[in-house]
C-alpha cells in the first residue's frame with residue numbers, strides 16, 4: 001500500500017523539530033526572517049521625539065552638584081531614543097548627549113576612533129582642544145573632534161557651559177573598529193597656538209600640496225556668527241527651497257566633502273511664517289534649534305519647538321517644519337555614510353527639477 005502524504009500538523013511538527021535540531025549547529029531558517037531582515041522600505045525603531053531644553057537643563061545642573069568631571073571623565077546625560085531604550089542611541093546610527101562643564105572644571109584628555117561633533121547650547125568661556133590646539137566656543141558653534149585625535153575640555157567662563165555631543169560610535173562599533181586610549185599612558189601632543197587651524201585652512205587658502213584625502217575637516221570650529229551670516233546672505237539673493245527654506249552644509253575645505261567623514265552636518269534658516277513641503281529621506285536626523293521657534297509634523301505627530309530644543313526625525317518619516325518666528329536649525333545625520341555606500345534616498349513632495357536646488 002502507498003503511504004499517504006504527511007498531514008499539515010505532521011509537517012509543522014517535523015519543521016519544529018528540524019528548527020530545534022538545526023539551532024545548535026548555528027543554522028536558522030531564512031524563510032521565517034526574510035520579511036523582517038529585508039524590509040520593503042525602512043522600518044526604523046527610532047521614534048519622533050523631542051528633548052526640551054528648559055526641562056533637561058535642571059537635570060544637567062543637578063548632575064553637576066552630584067558628580068565632578070574628574071570622576072565622570074565626561075559629565076554627559078545621554079539622549080536616548082524611547083524606541084531603543086538602553087542602547088545609547090538618538091537615531092538608529094547616532095549617539096547624542098548633553099555635556100556640562102562648570103567654571104574651572106576640566107575633562108581630561110583621551111582619544112578614540114569614534115569621531116565627535118559638539119554643538120554649543122549655552123555659555124561662554126568653554127574650550128575644547130584637538131591634538132594640542134584649543135578653541136573657545138560660543139553658543140551655536142559647531143565643533144569637530146576627528147577620529148583618533150586627543151581631546152580635552154574646560155571652562156574658563158563664569159557660568160555653566162553646555163553642548164550637545166554627537167558621535168559616530170555606533171557605526172564604529174557595528175564594524176568592531178573601536179579603540180580608545182587615556183592620556184596617562186602616552187606622551188602629550190605638542191601644544192599649538194589657539195586659532196592655528198583657522199589661519200591655515202579657514203581663509204580660502206590651503207597649504208600647497210596639502211593632502212586632499214583627509215577624511216575629516218582640518219577646521220574644527222565653525223562659528224555660529226559665520227553660519228548665520230552665510231544663511232542670511234542666501235536669503236537676499238536666492239530663492240528659498242520649498243523643502244528646506246535656506247540650507248547650507250558644513251564643508252571640509254580641502255575637498256568640499258562633508259566636514260566629518262561619518263556625520264553629515266548642516267544649518268538651515270526658515271523665515272518667519274515659512275512652512276516646508278513634506279519631505280523624507282533615509283537618514284534619521286537630529287535637529288537642534290539654534291534660534292527661533294516653530295512646529296514640525298513628523299510621521300503625523302506634531303512637535304512644538306523653541307530655542308535649545310533637540311528633536312529627531314527618524315529615517316523615512318515624512319516631515320514638514322513651520323517657523324512661527326525666524327528659525328535656525330542645526331541638522332546632523334548619517335547621510336554622508338549612506339552617500340558613500342550608494343544607499344541614500346530622498347522623497348520630495350515637489351520633484352527637484354521643478355525648483356531651484358540650493359538645498
Ligand code: GTQ
Nearest residue numbers: 074076097099151165167
Ligand atoms: O567629550 O570625549 O558624549 O568620549 C561621549 C564620549 C563625549 C567626549 C561623549 C566621549 C565624549
